[in-house]
Amino acid sequence: MIRDITIGQYYPTNSYIHRLDPRVKILSTFAYIISLFLIDNYIGYLIVALFIYTITKVAKIPLKFILKGLKAIFIIVLFTVILNVFMAPGETILYEFGKVKVTLEGIKLAIRMVSRLVLLIIGSSLMTLTTSPIELTDGIESLLKPFSKIGVPAHEIAMMMSISLRFIPILLEETDKIMKAQMARGADFESGGIIKRAKALIPILVPLFISAFRRADELAMAMEARCYRGGENRTRMKELRYESKDYIALSIMAILVVVTILI
Amino acid sequence: MAIKLENLTYTYNPGTPFEKKAMSDVNIHIPKGQFVGLIGHTGSGKSTLIQHLNGLIKPTSGNIYINGRNIHNKDEVSIKDVRQQVGLVFQYPEYQLFEMNIYKDVAFGPENMGLSKEEVKERVHKALSMVNIGEDMFDKSPFELSGGQKRRVAIAGVLAMEPEILILDEPTAGLDPKGREEILGQVSKMHEELGITVILVSHSMEDVAKYVDRLVVMKGGKVELDGIPREIFNHIEELEDMGLAAPQIRYIMEELSAKGMDVKKDILTVEEAADIIASYLKKGGIRSDS
Numbered sequence: 001m002i003r004d005i006t007i008g009q010y011y012p013t014n015s016y017i018h019r020l021d022p023r024v025k026i027l028s029t030f031a032y033i034i035s036l037f038l039i040d041n042y043i044g045y046l047i048v049a050l051f052i053y054t055i056t057k058v059a060k061i062p063l064k065f066i067l068k069g070l071k072a073i074f075i076i077v078l079f080t081v082i083l084n085v086f087m088a089p090g091e092t093i094l095y096e097f098g099k100v101k102v103t104l105e106g107i108k109l110a111i112r113m114v115s116r117l118v119l120l121i122i123g124s125s126l127m128t129l130t131t132s133p134i135e136l137t138d139g140i141e142s143l144l145k146p147f148s149k150i151g152v153p154a155h156e157i158a159m160m161m162s163i164s165l166r167f168i169p170i171l172l173e174e175t176d177k178i179m180k181a182q183m184a185r186g187a188d189f190e191s192g193g194i195i196k197r198a199k200a201l202i203p204i205l206v207p208l209f210i211s212a213f214r215r216a217d218e219l220a221m222a223m224e225a226r227c228y229r230g231g232e233n234r235t236r237m238k239e240l241r242y243e244s245k246d247y248i249a250l251s252i253m254a255i256l257v258v259v260t261i262l263i
Numbered sequence: 264m265a266i267k268l269e270n271l272t273y274t275y276n277p278g279t280p281f282e283k284k285a286m287s288d289v290n291i292h293i294p295k296g297q298f299v300g301l302i303g304h305t306g307s308g309k310s311t312l313i314q315h316l317n318g319l320i321k322p323t324s325g326n327i328y329i330n331g332r333n334i335h336n337k338d339e340v341s342i343k344d345v346r347q348q349v350g351l352v353f354q355y356p357e358y359q360l361f362e363m364n365i366y367k368d369v370a371f372g373p374e375n376m377g378l379s380k381e382e383v384k385e386r387v388h389k390a391l392s393m394v395n396i397g398e399d400m401f402d403k404s405p406f407e408l409s410g411g412q413k414r415r416v417a418i419a420g421v422l423a424m425e426p427e428i429l430i431l432d433e434p435t436a437g438l439d440p441k442g443r444e445e446i447l448g449q450v451s452k453m454h455e456e457l458g459i460t461v462i463l464v465s466h467s468m469e470d471v472a473k474y475v476d477r478l479v480v481m482k483g484g485k486v487e488l489d490g491i492p493r494e495i496f497n498h499i500e501e502l503e504d505m506g507l508a509a510p511q512i513r514y515i516m517e518e519l520s521a522k523g524m525d526v527k528k529d530i531l532t533v534e535e536a537a538d539i540i541a542s543y544l545k546k547g548g549i550r551s552d553s
Protein backbone atom coordinates (compact mmCIF):
# COMPACT_ATOMS: atom_id res chain seq x y z
CA MET A 1 0.00 0.00 0.00
CA ILE A 2 2.50 2.62 1.13
CA ARG A 3 5.23 0.95 -0.84
CA ASP A 4 4.44 3.10 -3.89
CA ILE A 5 6.53 6.05 -2.70
CA THR A 6 9.51 6.28 -5.05
CA ILE A 7 11.28 9.48 -3.99
CA GLY A 8 14.56 8.66 -2.30
CA GLN A 9 14.50 5.06 -3.45
CA TYR A 10 17.45 3.16 -4.86
CA TYR A 11 16.99 1.52 -8.26
CA PRO A 12 19.80 -0.99 -8.82
CA THR A 13 20.84 -1.55 -12.45
CA ASN A 14 24.64 -1.46 -12.15
CA SER A 15 24.94 1.04 -14.99
CA TYR A 16 27.88 3.39 -15.70
CA ILE A 17 26.19 6.03 -13.54
CA HIS A 18 25.65 3.57 -10.70
CA ARG A 19 29.32 2.66 -10.67
CA LEU A 20 30.52 6.27 -10.39
CA ASP A 21 32.11 7.40 -7.15
CA PRO A 22 29.34 8.66 -4.83
CA ARG A 23 31.30 11.88 -4.20
CA VAL A 24 31.20 12.61 -7.90
CA LYS A 25 27.46 12.15 -7.93
CA ILE A 26 26.92 14.37 -4.91
CA LEU A 27 29.13 17.15 -6.32
CA SER A 28 27.53 16.79 -9.74
CA THR A 29 24.09 17.12 -8.23
CA PHE A 30 25.16 20.37 -6.58
CA ALA A 31 26.63 21.62 -9.84
CA TYR A 32 23.42 20.62 -11.61
CA ILE A 33 21.24 22.51 -9.14
CA ILE A 34 23.42 25.61 -9.41
CA SER A 35 23.32 25.56 -13.19
CA LEU A 36 19.55 25.15 -13.04
CA PHE A 37 19.33 28.45 -11.21
CA LEU A 38 21.77 30.19 -13.54
CA ILE A 39 19.62 29.51 -16.59
CA ASP A 40 17.44 32.38 -17.75
CA ASN A 41 16.08 31.24 -21.09
CA TYR A 42 14.13 28.37 -22.60
CA ILE A 43 17.01 26.97 -24.62
CA GLY A 44 18.88 26.48 -21.37
CA TYR A 45 16.03 24.45 -19.90
CA LEU A 46 15.85 22.43 -23.09
CA ILE A 47 19.56 21.62 -22.89
CA VAL A 48 19.30 20.60 -19.25
CA ALA A 49 16.20 18.51 -19.97
CA LEU A 50 18.03 16.72 -22.78
CA PHE A 51 21.01 16.22 -20.51
CA ILE A 52 18.93 14.70 -17.73
CA TYR A 53 17.09 12.52 -20.24
CA THR A 54 20.42 11.16 -21.47
CA ILE A 55 21.50 10.43 -17.91
CA THR A 56 18.33 8.42 -17.21
CA LYS A 57 18.97 6.45 -20.38
CA VAL A 58 22.58 5.76 -19.43
CA ALA A 59 21.49 4.84 -15.89
CA LYS A 60 18.97 2.39 -17.39
CA ILE A 61 16.14 3.73 -15.26
CA PRO A 62 12.71 3.58 -16.91
CA LEU A 63 11.29 7.08 -17.47
CA LYS A 64 7.96 5.76 -16.19
CA PHE A 65 9.50 5.05 -12.80
CA ILE A 66 10.81 8.60 -12.47
CA LEU A 67 7.55 10.16 -13.61
CA LYS A 68 5.70 8.06 -11.05
CA GLY A 69 7.83 9.72 -8.39
CA LEU A 70 6.76 13.14 -9.68
CA LYS A 71 3.16 12.35 -8.80
CA ALA A 72 4.01 13.01 -5.17
CA ILE A 73 4.86 16.66 -5.93
CA PHE A 74 1.94 17.22 -8.30
CA ILE A 75 0.13 19.42 -5.76
CA ILE A 76 3.19 21.65 -5.33
CA VAL A 77 3.54 22.01 -9.10
CA LEU A 78 -0.13 22.87 -9.46
CA PHE A 79 0.16 25.44 -6.69
CA THR A 80 3.19 27.01 -8.38
CA VAL A 81 1.34 27.29 -11.68
CA ILE A 82 -1.73 28.91 -10.15
CA LEU A 83 0.28 31.30 -8.04
CA ASN A 84 2.41 32.44 -10.96
CA VAL A 85 -0.28 32.66 -13.62
CA PHE A 86 -2.65 34.74 -11.54
CA MET A 87 -0.37 36.68 -9.26
CA ALA A 88 2.62 37.65 -11.36
CA PRO A 89 2.67 41.30 -12.38
CA GLY A 90 2.64 41.90 -16.14
CA GLU A 91 1.51 44.20 -18.93
CA THR A 92 0.31 41.95 -21.72
CA ILE A 93 -3.13 40.98 -20.52
CA LEU A 94 -4.48 37.88 -22.23
CA TYR A 95 -7.59 37.30 -20.25
CA GLU A 96 -9.43 39.18 -17.58
CA PHE A 97 -12.37 38.55 -15.36
CA GLY A 98 -12.97 40.96 -12.55
CA LYS A 99 -9.85 41.46 -10.55
CA VAL A 100 -8.10 38.34 -11.77
CA LYS A 101 -5.80 38.85 -14.71
CA VAL A 102 -3.90 36.33 -16.75
CA THR A 103 -0.84 37.89 -18.30
CA LEU A 104 1.66 36.61 -20.85
CA GLU A 105 4.44 37.33 -18.37
CA GLY A 106 2.65 35.29 -15.75
CA ILE A 107 2.35 32.29 -18.04
CA LYS A 108 6.00 32.55 -19.03
CA LEU A 109 7.03 32.73 -15.41
CA ALA A 110 4.88 29.73 -14.57
CA ILE A 111 6.49 27.68 -17.35
CA ARG A 112 9.92 28.66 -16.09
CA MET A 113 9.14 27.83 -12.47
CA VAL A 114 7.58 24.49 -13.29
CA SER A 115 10.46 23.47 -15.56
CA ARG A 116 12.88 24.43 -12.84
CA LEU A 117 10.99 22.53 -10.16
CA VAL A 118 10.47 19.39 -12.22
CA LEU A 119 14.08 19.32 -13.42
CA LEU A 120 15.27 19.91 -9.87
CA ILE A 121 13.27 16.99 -8.51
CA ILE A 122 14.24 14.64 -11.35
CA GLY A 123 17.91 15.59 -11.05
CA SER A 124 18.16 15.08 -7.33
CA SER A 125 16.10 11.90 -7.35
CA LEU A 126 18.49 10.57 -9.99
CA MET A 127 21.21 10.79 -7.38
CA THR A 128 19.35 8.62 -4.87
CA LEU A 129 18.08 6.29 -7.60
CA THR A 130 21.60 5.51 -8.74
CA THR A 131 23.43 5.57 -5.38
CA SER A 132 22.77 3.09 -2.61
CA PRO A 133 22.23 4.68 0.82
CA ILE A 134 25.51 3.21 2.07
CA GLU A 135 27.51 4.72 -0.78
CA LEU A 136 25.70 7.99 -0.33
CA THR A 137 26.63 8.32 3.32
CA ASP A 138 30.17 7.15 2.64
CA GLY A 139 30.41 9.91 0.08
CA ILE A 140 29.01 12.50 2.46
CA GLU A 141 31.36 11.45 5.21
CA SER A 142 34.33 11.67 2.91
CA LEU A 143 33.28 15.10 1.60
CA LEU A 144 32.73 16.41 5.13
CA LYS A 145 36.01 15.05 6.43
CA PRO A 146 38.02 18.23 5.76
CA PHE A 147 35.56 20.16 7.92
CA SER A 148 36.01 17.89 10.93
CA LYS A 149 39.01 20.04 11.86
CA ILE A 150 36.67 22.93 12.55
CA GLY A 151 34.43 20.71 14.68
CA VAL A 152 32.00 19.24 12.17
CA PRO A 153 31.22 15.70 13.38
CA ALA A 154 31.53 14.18 9.92
CA HIS A 155 31.42 10.55 10.93
CA GLU A 156 28.51 10.98 13.32
CA ILE A 157 26.45 12.86 10.75
CA ALA A 158 27.08 10.18 8.17
CA MET A 159 26.30 7.35 10.59
CA MET A 160 23.07 9.02 11.67
CA MET A 161 22.06 9.49 8.07
CA SER A 162 22.80 5.95 7.09
CA ILE A 163 20.87 4.56 10.04
CA SER A 164 17.86 6.76 9.31
CA LEU A 165 17.93 5.83 5.65
CA ARG A 166 18.20 2.18 6.60
CA PHE A 167 15.21 2.48 8.89
CA ILE A 168 12.83 4.03 6.38
CA PRO A 169 12.06 0.83 4.48
CA ILE A 170 11.95 -1.15 7.73
CA LEU A 171 9.43 1.23 9.24
CA LEU A 172 7.36 1.23 6.06
CA GLU A 173 7.29 -2.55 6.10
CA GLU A 174 6.39 -2.54 9.78
CA THR A 175 3.56 -0.05 9.18
CA ASP A 176 2.26 -2.22 6.40
CA LYS A 177 2.30 -5.26 8.66
CA ILE A 178 0.61 -3.53 11.59
CA MET A 179 -2.04 -2.00 9.32
CA LYS A 180 -2.83 -5.40 7.93
CA ALA A 181 -2.99 -6.96 11.37
CA GLN A 182 -5.43 -4.30 12.60
CA MET A 183 -7.47 -4.54 9.41
CA ALA A 184 -7.76 -8.26 10.08
CA ARG A 185 -9.38 -7.23 13.36
CA GLY A 186 -11.88 -5.10 11.50
CA ALA A 187 -10.12 -1.72 11.76
CA ASP A 188 -11.27 0.75 9.15
CA PHE A 189 -8.88 3.49 8.02
CA GLU A 190 -10.80 4.77 5.06
CA SER A 191 -14.23 5.93 6.16
CA GLY A 192 -15.50 8.56 8.56
CA GLY A 193 -14.66 12.18 9.27
CA ILE A 194 -11.33 13.68 10.28
CA ILE A 195 -11.67 12.89 13.98
CA LYS A 196 -12.67 9.29 13.36
CA ARG A 197 -9.79 8.83 10.95
CA ALA A 198 -7.28 10.36 13.32
CA LYS A 199 -8.52 8.06 16.04
CA ALA A 200 -8.19 5.11 13.70
CA LEU A 201 -4.46 5.83 13.52
CA ILE A 202 -3.87 5.05 17.19
CA PRO A 203 -3.86 1.26 16.67
CA ILE A 204 -1.11 1.78 14.08
CA LEU A 205 0.98 4.45 15.77
CA VAL A 206 1.27 2.92 19.23
CA PRO A 207 2.68 -0.42 18.04
CA LEU A 208 4.81 1.39 15.46
CA PHE A 209 6.47 3.64 18.05
CA ILE A 210 7.01 0.76 20.42
CA SER A 211 8.66 -1.29 17.73
CA ALA A 212 10.75 1.65 16.51
CA PHE A 213 12.11 2.19 20.02
CA ARG A 214 12.71 -1.51 20.47
CA ARG A 215 14.60 -1.68 17.19
CA ALA A 216 16.69 1.40 17.97
CA ASP A 217 17.57 -0.08 21.33
CA GLU A 218 18.51 -3.43 19.83
CA LEU A 219 20.58 -1.77 17.12
CA ALA A 220 22.49 0.34 19.64
CA MET A 221 23.20 -2.74 21.68
CA ALA A 222 24.26 -4.79 18.67
CA MET A 223 26.62 -2.01 17.57
CA GLU A 224 28.16 -1.76 20.99
CA ALA A 225 28.53 -5.52 21.19
CA ARG A 226 30.64 -5.23 18.06
CA CYS A 227 32.86 -2.58 19.64
CA TYR A 228 31.50 0.48 17.85
CA ARG A 229 33.22 3.53 19.32
CA GLY A 230 32.48 6.28 16.82
CA GLY A 231 34.61 7.13 13.82
CA GLU A 232 38.05 7.12 15.38
CA ASN A 233 40.47 4.57 13.91
CA ARG A 234 37.67 2.94 11.99
CA THR A 235 38.85 1.45 8.71
CA ARG A 236 36.59 0.62 5.82
CA MET A 237 36.15 -2.34 3.56
CA LYS A 238 35.69 -0.24 0.45
CA GLU A 239 37.92 2.81 0.21
CA LEU A 240 36.59 5.51 -2.07
CA ARG A 241 39.00 6.26 -4.90
CA TYR A 242 38.54 8.46 -7.95
CA GLU A 243 39.03 6.64 -11.25
CA SER A 244 39.23 7.84 -14.82
CA LYS A 245 35.47 7.44 -15.33
CA ASP A 246 34.93 9.78 -12.40
CA TYR A 247 37.15 12.45 -13.95
CA ILE A 248 35.24 12.08 -17.22
CA ALA A 249 31.92 12.53 -15.41
CA LEU A 250 33.20 15.60 -13.57
CA SER A 251 34.44 17.15 -16.83
CA ILE A 252 31.05 16.60 -18.45
CA MET A 253 29.39 18.34 -15.51
CA ALA A 254 31.84 21.24 -15.76
CA ILE A 255 30.98 21.61 -19.44
CA LEU A 256 27.27 21.68 -18.62
CA VAL A 257 27.76 24.43 -16.05
CA VAL A 258 29.84 26.49 -18.47
CA VAL A 259 27.28 26.04 -21.25
CA THR A 260 24.42 27.15 -19.02
CA ILE A 261 26.38 30.21 -17.98
CA LEU A 262 27.24 31.16 -21.55
CA ILE A 263 23.80 30.92 -23.13
CA MET B 264 -17.34 -22.45 5.59
CA ALA B 265 -15.53 -23.82 2.63
CA ILE B 266 -12.56 -22.10 1.03
CA LYS B 267 -11.79 -22.39 -2.64
CA LEU B 268 -8.73 -20.88 -4.31
CA GLU B 269 -8.70 -20.83 -8.08
CA ASN B 270 -5.49 -20.26 -10.09
CA LEU B 271 -4.21 -17.81 -7.50
CA THR B 272 -1.13 -15.85 -8.59
CA TYR B 273 0.50 -12.97 -6.74
CA THR B 274 3.42 -10.70 -7.60
CA TYR B 275 4.93 -8.22 -5.15
CA ASN B 276 5.98 -4.80 -6.54
CA PRO B 277 5.08 -5.52 -10.17
CA GLY B 278 6.90 -3.39 -12.72
CA THR B 279 9.86 -2.49 -10.51
CA PRO B 280 13.29 -4.11 -10.12
CA PHE B 281 11.99 -5.51 -6.83
CA GLU B 282 9.35 -7.51 -8.63
CA LYS B 283 8.84 -10.87 -6.92
CA LYS B 284 6.45 -13.60 -7.88
CA ALA B 285 5.42 -15.02 -4.51
CA MET B 286 2.63 -17.35 -5.62
CA SER B 287 1.84 -18.95 -8.91
CA ASP B 288 -1.24 -20.86 -9.96
CA VAL B 289 -2.34 -22.11 -6.57
CA ASN B 290 -5.49 -24.22 -6.47
CA ILE B 291 -6.78 -25.41 -3.10
CA HIS B 292 -10.19 -26.48 -1.88
CA ILE B 293 -10.75 -26.68 1.86
CA PRO B 294 -14.08 -28.07 3.04
CA LYS B 295 -15.78 -26.78 6.18
CA GLY B 296 -14.41 -28.03 9.46
CA GLN B 297 -11.05 -29.26 8.20
CA PHE B 298 -7.85 -28.71 10.20
CA VAL B 299 -5.23 -27.94 7.56
CA GLY B 300 -1.48 -27.59 8.09
CA LEU B 301 0.45 -25.35 5.71
CA ILE B 302 4.17 -26.00 5.57
CA GLY B 303 7.02 -24.95 3.30
CA HIS B 304 10.54 -23.52 3.44
CA THR B 305 10.95 -19.83 4.38
CA GLY B 306 9.90 -17.63 1.52
CA SER B 307 7.73 -20.31 -0.06
CA GLY B 308 4.70 -18.02 0.04
CA LYS B 309 2.74 -19.28 3.04
CA SER B 310 2.14 -15.88 4.60
CA THR B 311 1.32 -14.41 1.22
CA LEU B 312 -1.24 -17.14 0.61
CA ILE B 313 -3.08 -16.71 3.89
CA GLN B 314 -3.27 -12.93 3.56
CA HIS B 315 -5.37 -13.50 0.47
CA LEU B 316 -7.99 -15.40 2.41
CA ASN B 317 -9.45 -12.38 4.18
CA GLY B 318 -8.86 -9.93 1.38
CA LEU B 319 -5.82 -8.15 2.86
CA ILE B 320 -4.04 -8.55 -0.44
CA LYS B 321 -5.71 -8.86 -3.78
CA PRO B 322 -4.52 -11.60 -6.13
CA THR B 323 -2.70 -10.51 -9.27
CA SER B 324 -4.90 -13.07 -10.98
CA GLY B 325 -7.25 -15.82 -9.88
CA ASN B 326 -10.26 -16.01 -7.58
CA ILE B 327 -10.98 -16.66 -3.91
CA TYR B 328 -14.31 -18.07 -2.81
CA ILE B 329 -15.37 -18.23 0.82
CA ASN B 330 -18.55 -20.25 1.15
CA GLY B 331 -19.08 -20.06 -2.58
CA ARG B 332 -18.89 -16.27 -2.69
CA ASN B 333 -16.14 -14.41 -4.52
CA ILE B 334 -14.66 -12.13 -1.84
CA HIS B 335 -13.58 -9.47 -4.33
CA ASN B 336 -17.04 -9.10 -5.80
CA LYS B 337 -18.75 -6.39 -3.76
CA ASP B 338 -22.20 -7.54 -4.87
CA GLU B 339 -21.67 -10.98 -3.37
CA VAL B 340 -20.13 -10.14 -0.01
CA SER B 341 -18.63 -7.13 1.80
CA ILE B 342 -14.97 -7.24 2.76
CA LYS B 343 -15.94 -6.42 6.34
CA ASP B 344 -17.98 -9.60 6.58
CA VAL B 345 -15.13 -11.58 5.09
CA ARG B 346 -12.71 -10.26 7.70
CA GLN B 347 -15.11 -11.20 10.44
CA GLN B 348 -15.67 -14.71 9.09
CA VAL B 349 -12.00 -15.32 8.45
CA GLY B 350 -9.89 -14.63 11.55
CA LEU B 351 -6.23 -14.15 10.76
CA VAL B 352 -3.56 -14.30 13.47
CA PHE B 353 -0.32 -12.89 12.10
CA GLN B 354 3.23 -14.01 12.74
CA TYR B 355 4.31 -12.38 16.04
CA PRO B 356 0.82 -10.99 16.71
CA GLU B 357 1.95 -9.49 20.03
CA TYR B 358 3.42 -6.56 18.07
CA GLN B 359 -0.07 -5.38 17.18
CA LEU B 360 -1.18 -4.81 20.80
CA PHE B 361 -1.85 -1.13 21.48
CA GLU B 362 -4.54 -0.57 24.11
CA MET B 363 -4.21 0.57 27.72
CA ASN B 364 -5.29 -2.78 29.08
CA ILE B 365 -5.85 -6.33 27.96
CA TYR B 366 -9.62 -6.14 28.07
CA LYS B 367 -9.75 -3.14 25.74
CA ASP B 368 -7.30 -4.66 23.31
CA VAL B 369 -9.31 -7.84 22.92
CA ALA B 370 -12.47 -5.76 22.62
CA PHE B 371 -11.06 -3.89 19.60
CA GLY B 372 -12.26 -6.46 17.06
CA PRO B 373 -15.78 -7.01 18.42
CA GLU B 374 -16.20 -3.22 18.75
CA ASN B 375 -15.24 -2.76 15.13
CA MET B 376 -17.96 -5.25 14.28
CA GLY B 377 -20.45 -2.89 15.90
CA LEU B 378 -21.63 -5.25 18.64
CA SER B 379 -23.44 -4.05 21.76
CA LYS B 380 -21.53 -3.47 24.98
CA GLU B 381 -22.89 -6.63 26.61
CA GLU B 382 -22.01 -8.74 23.63
CA VAL B 383 -18.51 -7.31 23.49
CA LYS B 384 -18.05 -8.07 27.18
CA GLU B 385 -19.27 -11.62 26.78
CA ARG B 386 -16.98 -12.27 23.85
CA VAL B 387 -13.93 -10.78 25.52
CA HIS B 388 -14.45 -12.95 28.59
CA LYS B 389 -14.97 -16.03 26.45
CA ALA B 390 -11.94 -15.37 24.24
CA LEU B 391 -9.59 -14.66 27.12
CA SER B 392 -10.70 -17.73 29.05
CA MET B 393 -10.07 -19.81 25.92
CA VAL B 394 -6.42 -18.76 26.01
CA ASN B 395 -6.16 -19.16 29.79
CA ILE B 396 -5.90 -15.51 30.76
CA GLY B 397 -7.68 -15.04 34.08
CA GLU B 398 -9.97 -12.13 34.94
CA ASP B 399 -7.44 -10.77 37.44
CA MET B 400 -5.26 -9.85 34.46
CA PHE B 401 -7.88 -7.90 32.49
CA ASP B 402 -6.78 -4.49 33.78
CA LYS B 403 -3.09 -5.04 33.18
CA SER B 404 -1.29 -3.25 30.39
CA PRO B 405 -0.48 -5.67 27.59
CA PHE B 406 3.08 -4.36 27.67
CA GLU B 407 3.86 -5.73 31.12
CA LEU B 408 3.11 -9.32 30.13
CA SER B 409 5.60 -12.02 29.22
CA GLY B 410 6.09 -12.91 25.55
CA GLY B 411 3.89 -15.99 25.74
CA GLN B 412 1.12 -14.13 27.56
CA LYS B 413 1.20 -11.33 25.01
CA ARG B 414 0.90 -13.89 22.24
CA ARG B 415 -2.17 -15.41 23.90
CA VAL B 416 -3.83 -12.02 24.37
CA ALA B 417 -3.23 -11.20 20.71
CA ILE B 418 -4.75 -14.51 19.65
CA ALA B 419 -7.73 -13.82 21.90
CA GLY B 420 -8.17 -10.54 20.03
CA VAL B 421 -8.94 -12.53 16.90
CA LEU B 422 -10.92 -15.27 18.66
CA ALA B 423 -13.22 -12.62 20.12
CA MET B 424 -14.50 -11.94 16.62
CA GLU B 425 -15.72 -15.56 16.57
CA PRO B 426 -14.50 -16.35 13.09
CA GLU B 427 -15.73 -19.45 11.30
CA ILE B 428 -12.33 -19.89 9.73
CA LEU B 429 -9.27 -19.43 11.93
CA ILE B 430 -5.88 -18.96 10.33
CA LEU B 431 -2.72 -18.91 12.43
CA ASP B 432 0.66 -17.93 11.00
CA GLU B 433 3.29 -19.71 13.10
CA PRO B 434 1.47 -19.11 16.37
CA THR B 435 4.11 -20.93 18.40
CA ALA B 436 7.28 -19.34 17.00
CA GLY B 437 9.58 -18.42 19.85
CA LEU B 438 7.54 -20.05 22.62
CA ASP B 439 8.68 -22.72 25.06
CA PRO B 440 7.33 -26.28 24.74
CA LYS B 441 4.65 -25.72 27.36
CA GLY B 442 3.45 -22.52 25.72
CA ARG B 443 3.28 -24.26 22.34
CA GLU B 444 1.36 -27.16 23.74
CA GLU B 445 -1.13 -24.82 25.42
CA ILE B 446 -1.83 -22.73 22.36
CA LEU B 447 -2.12 -25.59 19.91
CA GLY B 448 -4.13 -27.70 22.35
CA GLN B 449 -6.54 -24.80 22.74
CA VAL B 450 -6.86 -24.35 18.98
CA SER B 451 -7.41 -28.05 18.51
CA LYS B 452 -10.09 -28.04 21.20
CA MET B 453 -11.90 -25.17 19.53
CA HIS B 454 -11.72 -26.96 16.23
CA GLU B 455 -13.39 -29.99 17.75
CA GLU B 456 -15.95 -28.20 19.88
CA LEU B 457 -17.01 -25.40 17.56
CA GLY B 458 -16.42 -27.20 14.29
CA ILE B 459 -14.47 -24.25 12.84
CA THR B 460 -12.10 -24.58 9.92
CA VAL B 461 -8.47 -24.06 10.94
CA ILE B 462 -5.39 -23.37 8.84
CA LEU B 463 -2.13 -23.66 10.75
CA VAL B 464 1.12 -22.39 9.26
CA SER B 465 4.04 -24.04 11.01
CA HIS B 466 7.69 -24.93 10.74
CA SER B 467 7.33 -27.71 13.27
CA MET B 468 6.67 -31.10 11.70
CA GLU B 469 5.86 -32.49 15.14
CA ASP B 470 3.10 -29.93 15.63
CA VAL B 471 1.42 -30.47 12.30
CA ALA B 472 1.78 -34.26 12.58
CA LYS B 473 -0.01 -34.18 15.89
CA TYR B 474 -2.92 -31.91 15.06
CA VAL B 475 -3.88 -31.57 11.42
CA ASP B 476 -6.17 -33.63 9.16
CA ARG B 477 -4.48 -32.50 6.00
CA LEU B 478 -1.13 -31.08 4.96
CA VAL B 479 -0.44 -28.65 2.13
CA VAL B 480 3.25 -28.33 1.27
CA MET B 481 4.39 -25.23 -0.59
CA LYS B 482 7.58 -24.74 -2.55
CA GLY B 483 8.59 -21.61 -4.43
CA GLY B 484 5.05 -20.23 -4.50
CA LYS B 485 3.44 -23.45 -5.71
CA VAL B 486 1.59 -26.26 -3.99
CA GLU B 487 4.01 -29.16 -4.13
CA LEU B 488 2.23 -31.82 -2.07
CA ASP B 489 -1.28 -32.03 -0.68
CA GLY B 490 -2.73 -34.90 1.32
CA ILE B 491 -3.12 -36.55 4.73
CA PRO B 492 -0.02 -36.16 6.95
CA ARG B 493 0.66 -39.90 7.15
CA GLU B 494 0.89 -40.02 3.39
CA ILE B 495 2.81 -36.76 2.96
CA PHE B 496 5.53 -37.88 5.38
CA ASN B 497 6.18 -40.90 3.17
CA HIS B 498 7.82 -38.43 0.76
CA ILE B 499 10.74 -37.94 3.11
CA GLU B 500 13.30 -37.35 0.37
CA GLU B 501 11.18 -34.78 -1.45
CA LEU B 502 10.55 -32.99 1.84
CA GLU B 503 14.23 -32.96 2.67
CA ASP B 504 15.06 -31.56 -0.75
CA MET B 505 12.76 -28.65 0.08
CA GLY B 506 14.57 -28.04 3.35
CA LEU B 507 11.79 -29.66 5.36
CA ALA B 508 11.71 -33.01 7.15
CA ALA B 509 9.46 -35.65 8.61
CA PRO B 510 8.78 -35.75 12.37
CA GLN B 511 11.81 -36.93 14.34
CA ILE B 512 10.03 -40.03 15.59
CA ARG B 513 9.59 -41.17 12.03
CA TYR B 514 13.36 -41.34 11.58
CA ILE B 515 13.66 -43.43 14.72
CA MET B 516 11.17 -45.92 13.34
CA GLU B 517 13.07 -46.05 10.06
CA GLU B 518 16.26 -46.82 11.98
CA LEU B 519 14.59 -49.48 14.07
CA SER B 520 13.21 -51.25 11.05
CA ALA B 521 16.58 -50.98 9.32
CA LYS B 522 18.01 -52.74 12.37
CA GLY B 523 15.59 -55.54 11.75
CA MET B 524 12.66 -54.69 14.00
CA ASP B 525 9.46 -55.45 12.17
CA VAL B 526 7.54 -52.26 13.07
CA LYS B 527 5.18 -49.99 11.17
CA LYS B 528 7.01 -46.93 9.85
CA ASP B 529 4.29 -44.48 8.84
CA ILE B 530 3.48 -43.13 12.26
CA LEU B 531 3.04 -39.53 13.35
CA THR B 532 3.46 -39.10 17.08
CA VAL B 533 5.68 -40.30 19.87
CA GLU B 534 2.69 -41.85 21.66
CA GLU B 535 1.81 -43.86 18.59
CA ALA B 536 5.40 -45.06 18.27
CA ALA B 537 5.51 -46.06 21.94
CA ASP B 538 2.39 -48.19 21.53
CA ILE B 539 3.75 -49.92 18.46
CA ILE B 540 7.12 -50.67 20.03
CA ALA B 541 5.50 -51.91 23.24
CA SER B 542 3.19 -54.30 21.46
CA TYR B 543 6.06 -55.46 19.29
CA LEU B 544 8.16 -56.25 22.36
CA LYS B 545 5.22 -58.02 24.02
CA LYS B 546 4.74 -60.23 20.98
CA GLY B 547 8.19 -61.63 21.59
CA GLY B 548 10.17 -58.95 19.85
CA ILE B 549 13.28 -59.64 17.96
CA ARG B 550 13.04 -61.51 14.71
CA SER B 551 14.89 -64.83 14.43
CA ASP B 552 17.45 -63.59 11.89
CA SER B 553 18.95 -60.92 14.14
Ligand SMILES: Nc1ncnc2c1ncn2[C@@H]1O[C@H](COP(=O)(O)OP(=O)(O)OP(=O)(O)O)[C@@H](O)[C@H]1O
Nearest residue numbers: 275276283285303304305306307308309310311312
Ligand atom coordinates in the same frame (compact mmCIF):
# COMPACT_ATOMS: atom_id res chain seq x y z
N1 LIG C 1 5.94 -7.11 1.35
C1 LIG C 1 6.72 -7.76 0.48
N2 LIG C 1 7.32 -7.13 -0.55
C2 LIG C 1 8.08 -7.81 -1.43
N3 LIG C 1 8.32 -9.12 -1.39
C3 LIG C 1 7.75 -9.81 -0.39
C4 LIG C 1 6.92 -9.18 0.60
N4 LIG C 1 6.50 -10.13 1.47
C5 LIG C 1 7.04 -11.28 1.04
N5 LIG C 1 7.79 -11.10 -0.07
C6 LIG C 1 8.51 -12.15 -0.82
O1 LIG C 1 7.57 -13.12 -1.24
C7 LIG C 1 8.05 -14.43 -1.02
C8 LIG C 1 7.10 -15.21 -0.15
O2 LIG C 1 7.09 -14.64 1.13
P1 LIG C 1 6.18 -15.16 2.33
O3 LIG C 1 6.29 -14.16 3.43
O4 LIG C 1 4.83 -15.46 1.82
O5 LIG C 1 6.95 -16.52 2.73
P2 LIG C 1 6.67 -17.51 3.93
O6 LIG C 1 6.44 -18.83 3.31
O7 LIG C 1 5.62 -16.97 4.81
O8 LIG C 1 8.07 -17.52 4.68
P3 LIG C 1 8.39 -17.67 6.26
O9 LIG C 1 8.31 -19.12 6.57
O10 LIG C 1 9.80 -17.16 6.36
O11 LIG C 1 7.40 -16.84 7.02
C9 LIG C 1 9.44 -14.28 -0.41
O12 LIG C 1 10.38 -14.50 -1.42
C10 LIG C 1 9.49 -12.86 0.08
O13 LIG C 1 10.79 -12.34 -0.08
Ligand SMILES: [Mg+2]
Nearest residue numbers: 309310354432
Ligand atom coordinates in the same frame (compact mmCIF):
# COMPACT_ATOMS: atom_id res chain seq x y z
MG1 LIG D 1 5.61 -16.22 6.81
